[in-house]
Each structure stands twice: as C-alpha cells, then as structure tokens.
Amino acid sequence: MKKSLVIIGGGEAGTYTLEALIKKGPEIFKQFDITLLKREKRGSASICAVPPALQGIFRMDEVVELENPKYFIDHGIDYRTETEATKIDLEGKSVNLSTGEKIKYDYLVIGTGREPRIPKIEGKDLEGVYTFSTIEDGERIEAAMKDSEAKNAVVIGGGSIGIQTAIAFLKKELKTKVVVGHSAPLSSMLDPDMGSIVRESLEKEGLEFIFGKDFSINGDRRVKSVIAGEDKIPADIVVISRGMLPNSDLAKKAGIEIGETGGIATDQYMHVKKNRKYIKDVYALGDCSEVIDGITLRPRLSQLASTALVQAKVIADNLVGINSSFEPCLSPTVATISNFQVGSIGLTSDIAERYCIKIISEKKEKPTKPRFYHGRKSMVVKLLFDAYSKKLIGAQIISEDMVADRIDGLGIAIKKGMTAKELSKMEKSFDPCVSLHRDVIIDVAEEAIR
C-alpha cells in the first residue's frame, strides 16, 4: 500500500527534498503519495540569486520565473500553496491545515525555514524599513531602490546579504551606509584582518561603514533617519539584515526537541526527537534545523542552501530505505562582493577561541598566475591550523580570481584531517595560463610549519 509523505515548507529545503525523491525514478510515486504545504502564493525560486539580481548581475524576473510549481504538479505531487500547517500531532500522525483540513501522514518532513532576526526597537515597522529573507522582500527592496525619491540607504548588518544589498544600492547611486556590529564586515565568514581588506576596498567604491552595536530607526509614518553611535544618518530606505532565526515554533509546539541554537535537533539520519527519543518517520532539514559542526562537534546553525541540498538527499535516501547519514558539516561559504569572491570554510579565529581551540594561523597575498600573464589577479589566503594536531581547521580566501573551487578543495583537506605539512606537499596542477607552480596555499602552509 502507498504511504503518505507530507512535506511542510516549500523553500529550498522542501523543494530539494521533492527533487531528490523525483530523481529516485517513477517507482517513488508507486511507494508514496506526496503532499507539499507552503504558505506563499507562489512556487519556489532561489533566494540566493536575489541579492545579485538587485545588483543587476541577473534579471529579477528571470530568477522569479523559475518558481512555477507546474513541474512538481505534473509529477503528481499535491503541491499546496497558501496552505499553512497549524499543528503537528505526532501521536495521531496528522497535520492540521489553515484551510480547516486535517491530513494524515506516514512520513513527515519539516522544512519550515527561517525568519529574520529583528531587534525589538521602535521604528522597525516604519514604511521604508525592510528585512531580507524572502523573494517578496527582494522585490520590495528592488521597488524601493528604483523610486526616484530615494537618495539615502542604510543597511543594518555587515553579513554577506547586507553587504550585497548595500552594493546594489551603491550601484543605483544611493548614498549608502552600513552599520556593522563587529569590528569588520563578514564576521561570520572572515577574521577581522580579512574583513578589513573587504571593508577598505568597498570604502574606495564609496560605501561607508559605521561600527557599533547600538542603533535606532526614526521617522513618523516613513523612515527618516538611523541613529548609530554619534551619527544621525538620513535614510529613505533601511534594510535590517542581522541574521536569521530558525523557524522551529511549529515543531516545538508538537513537543519536538529544539537544540541549543534554536534549531530543530536531529540525528545523523535527520530524524527529529521527542522526549530524548528519535522518531523514525519524522525528519527536519534546512534553515529550521541545527547541524553538528565538523570541527568542534558542537551543535550550530548552517543556514545555507548547500547544506539543505545534502540533507535533502539524505532524507530521500532514508525514505526509500537506503541507509544514509548527514555528517558533521563545515559549511563552505562563498559570496560575490563587488569585484571579489570571498570564501570561507571551517572555523574562524573567533569561533576557535570560543571553543578554547588554540590555533596557528598564517596569511599571505600572492598573484594566482605568473608575472608575464597580463591581467593576473591577486589572492589573499588565510589558513587556520590546530596548534596541537597541526591539522587544518579553517580557511578564508579573498580574490578577484576563482575562490569557490579552492574553498571546496580545502574542505576536503579539512575532512581528511590534513596537517600543514601534508598540505605543503600537496600536488597541484600547473599551467602558466591558469596557475602558479608555487601556489599561495602551499606558501601559507609552509609558513605555518615555520
């Protein structure tokens, strides 16, 4: 008999789960009746593409056009938009819907996502103040920055989404300031010395930074200014971009255990737990769930599409009876920041210190191609090694050249437990048109040994 599978959430987590199941072949539909529930009116598009779309790198309508759910409906999936799950009954194995209906499940997947972290301050609800978590938020911000009346923009938060949004404003010739709570931007990805390189470069492009945690938003009906420290900054648009919280309330109300990060705690198979017992037919993934860090082995959040993609494959495998587990993860991250790519994997110095991990770190800037290659680019690499084991535990790279592949390669090195010595002797491909025979990563590893 067919089993009923209900997926709550039609963001990237829910969508990747559907895709991973469809990839199993048509047999999957003989095994399961699949229902997906989501609050939004539309299907799912990649939110990751929206900040670059605001900068004009992609067209917003081309990003949004991907969200047609027809593909899933054609596969026979009961794809329900504008439908909220209001209650999960784990004992009765059912979900209550906003439509008044109650649906039964044999298997349940929870992918309820995130919500923006909004400080409880006056002014946050004024007209002209935005958060940036959904495609609709992106569309609202795009409309606001195209308004000819808008002259001044303030972004509160110096993470990659905030900085990419600020660059979009700058490109629209808005006077733009970023209020950053740490000593340098991109603090979740980069150490302050690396973040300062990004800051200096963006300052040259006209972006202004204000450092400090305290701020307020002022206006009557519409926003007029932001006060940050001593500065009163005129503002026609304000974007609050101070990180995301897991949207785990629905699960929590059902008695599902929430971890110390606020995300749903799961085992390696992505099963949720209640009363310290894992439930074999209920899974959670994506931004609403927490992961185990691949180095500290402590719980943390990894609110990335790339994380959700792997988790979805694990869930799809387990649903069809293939034993599969989601390993402690390193969360490789890369972001296009103006002309740079900024990449990071593993621990930053700050996180290492938080977990009392003594580190040796080395940093170097070097071109990526020989001196006779015209237009060659430079690359700054910082590597972090555990001071006792000498193993690589973190990497940060900034360059106008390709960063993502190197970060992914260093991720394998971290997973394999490579030491500085092993990294320094790593064989690297060489062609003068694409690389140096003494690559900057090898130099940094050698320096760390010294």
Ligand SMILES: Cc1cc2nc3c(=O)[nH]c(=O)nc-3n(C[C@H](O)[C@H](O)[C@H](O)COP(=O)(O)OP(=O)(O)OC[C@H]3O[C@@H](n4cnc5c(N)ncnc54)[C@H](O)[C@@H]3O)c2cc1C
């Ligand atoms: C602006 C931006 C840029 C990003 N860029 C990148 C990037 O470049 N690379 C990268 O790896 N990651 C990036 N991320 C992170 C990545 O987008 C997320 O990790 C990913 O979208 C997680 O998807 P999700 O489905 O878990 O969550 P969400 O996208 O939040 O989806 C949650 C879904 O659950 C639904 N839902 C919630 N509660 C209920 C309920 N009770 N009933 C029914 N439905 C419900 C919602 O309607 C929604 O459909 C970015 C995020 C943002 C905001």
